[in-house]
Amino acid sequence: MTVGPLGFGRTTMKYNKVVIFGVGLIGGSFALALRRAGVVGEVVGFGRSQATLEQARQLGIIDRIGQDVAADVSDADLVLLATPVGQMAALMAQIAPHLGVYTRVTDGGSTKGDVVAAAYANMGDRASQFVPAHPIAGAEQSGAAAAKADLYIGKKVVLTPLPENSPEAIARVRHAWELCGAVVSSLTAQQHDEVFAAVSHLPHLLSFALVHDLAQRDNRDQLLSFAASGFRDFTRIAASSPEMWRDICIANRDALLGELASYMQELDVIHQALAAGDANQLQEIFSLAREVRGNWTQQ
C-alpha cells in the first residue's frame, strides 16, 4: 500500500519515505515508532550535527543521512520537524518550495502559536500541507540515543490544525501519530499555548530557577550532597535541554509571563502566611494542593 491520493481512507497507510529534521528524542522516537508499526519504507534524517546523524543511522533510527533537502522532501510522504522551535521558521522556508503535492508536514514543537505564525510567514500556500502537532511525551534526556519506539504509546498528541488544512491532510497526520501509539486530540494554537504555559512551561521554569539559585551558592556541593527524593522529583526536569527550553520560554512568553505572575502572587500569599506564623492558612493551602495532586492521574 502506498500513500498518495489513493492511499487516503485505507485502514493503514504506508509511508514510503519519511523525512525527519532533528533526529533527537522526539524525531528519533517518531521514526522508531513508525518502523515498529511496520508502515515506513525509508527514513531520511537531516540535522545540525553529522556525528548525531551518524549515530542515529548506526542505531537504526534512520536509513540514510539526507544530502539534498529539495530532492528529499519532493517525494516524501511525510516530513517531521523535530528541532527546537526556534529553528523551525528557517527550516520551513527551506522546505516549502520543494514539497511534493502529496507531502504532508507535521512537527513536534512544544509551542504552537509561534510555529503556526512561522508556517504562515515562511511556507506561503504550502502552509496548507503543514498540520502542527505537539506530542505530550518526552523526558529530560535529549538526542538520538534517548529515542524509544514506545515513547508515544498511550500518550496524548495535540494537533492545532490550520483552517487551510484539508480534512485529508489532517487525517493523514493524525493517522501517523496514531500509528506511533498516541491518542490524538485537537486544540486551537492559543488554547494549546495557554494550557501548556500552566502545566509544562511554568514547572520547567521553576525547576531551572531553583537549581540555578542553589548552583550559585558557595556551599552548593554540601547542599546537593544532602538533597533527597523530594529535591530529585522537583528538579528532574532541570536536567532538560537549555536550548529547547530557552526557545519554548521565548516563544510562549506572553502566556508564561501570565502564569509566572499568578505563581508569584501565590508565593506572596505563602510568604505572608509564613511571616505571620499563620499555620492554619499554610495547612489550608497544603491540604487543597495535596487533595488535587492526590486525585490527579495522568490520562
Ligand SMILES: NC(=O)C1=CN([C@@H]2O[C@H](COP(=O)(O)OP(=O)(O)OC[C@H]3O[C@@H](n4cnc5c(N)ncnc54)[C@H](O)[C@@H]3O)[C@@H](O)[C@H]2O)C=CC1
Ligand atoms: N524533550 C521532550 O520531552 C519534548 C520535546 N518536544 C519538542 O520537540 C522538539 C525536539 O526536542 P527533542 O527531541 O527533545 O530535542 P533533541 O535535542 O533530542 O533533538 C533535537 C535535534 O534537532 C537537531 N537540530 C537542531 N537544530 C537543527 C536544524 N536547524 N536543522 C536540523 N536539525 C537541527 C539537533 O541537533 C538535535 O539532534 C522541540 O521543539 C521540543 O520543544 C516536544 C515534546 C516533548
Ligand SMILES: O=C(O)C(=O)Cc1ccc(O)cc1
Ligand atoms: O520530562 C518531562 O517530564 C516532560 O515534561 C517532557 C516534556 C517536555 C516538553 C513537552 O513539550 C512535553 C513533555
